[in-house]
Amino acid sequence: MSAHHEHAHPTDCTEALRELYACLDGCLDPERRRAIEAHVAKCACCLHAFQFEARMLAAIREPCADDAAVEPLRRKVLAALRELGFTPEAHGQVDGTV
């Protein structure tokens, strides 16, 4: 791991990177957040790190399952539920929209 880079503002970078997740998660007070964001905006070193993490966290939130895989699973689940006494009324009306 090469976290220690030669940089004009070593303290600011260390702080910014240390609070990277807290900042992205919205856990910092506004003043602290502004200070970190101001540093990141003018520091390419930290900017890339923040962008990488933000991209990764967004990807974790994104849908990942194949839409085509939903219907077969729904049929399987409904069949299993019926064995437990569940009787759906709106046949075909239950969609998977979130």
Added chain:
Amino acid sequence: MSGLPTQNMHPLPPSTTPASAAVPAASFEKEALPWLAAVQQYALRLSGSAADADDLVQTTFLNAWKSWHTFKPGSDARRWLFAICRNAFLRSRQMEARLVTLEDPELETLAAVTPVTGDAGAAALRRLDQLDLPEAITSAMGTLTPPFREAVLLVDVEGRDYEEAAREAGVPVGTIRSRLYRGRRLLQEQLLGHARDLGFRTAKESA
């Protein structure tokens, strides 16, 4: 296990009382079933494989149906189902969960400082664009031990804050934070390793 609905207020589960099952069936169909695709996504992130995810979704909805009478109308059915899903997964992986013994929140927070800064960070960003990211994340999640995976799911997928996530997991906030940061860090390493396997140079090599 605070998320699992276990307080059975009724002496009999719905399955043994067909006469009264009509009402819960209608509400279950309206409130719970529309979240099937969302639970499938969640289970895929949780289990790391499509086959395991499907089994987990089925278990989730069967458990949800058995406990449907404990669901509070008007509360968040999506998160209720996620909690059942998470608990089913963690129960199936209890042996693995016990393997995680060493946890130092402060140490882990420090360790979470990202290694992809500077030029290496720029290179890492480019590699990220070349990955099938959703797929890469799914397989990377599959390599995390259950406590780390749970923390990432609670905060990053469900969007809970640290306090809520800690309550759901039944651990102190410092612990959930350390697991979350460590989990993300491991995911990051997995993604970079995945990119390297595809023939790209790693941040370490280019640094």
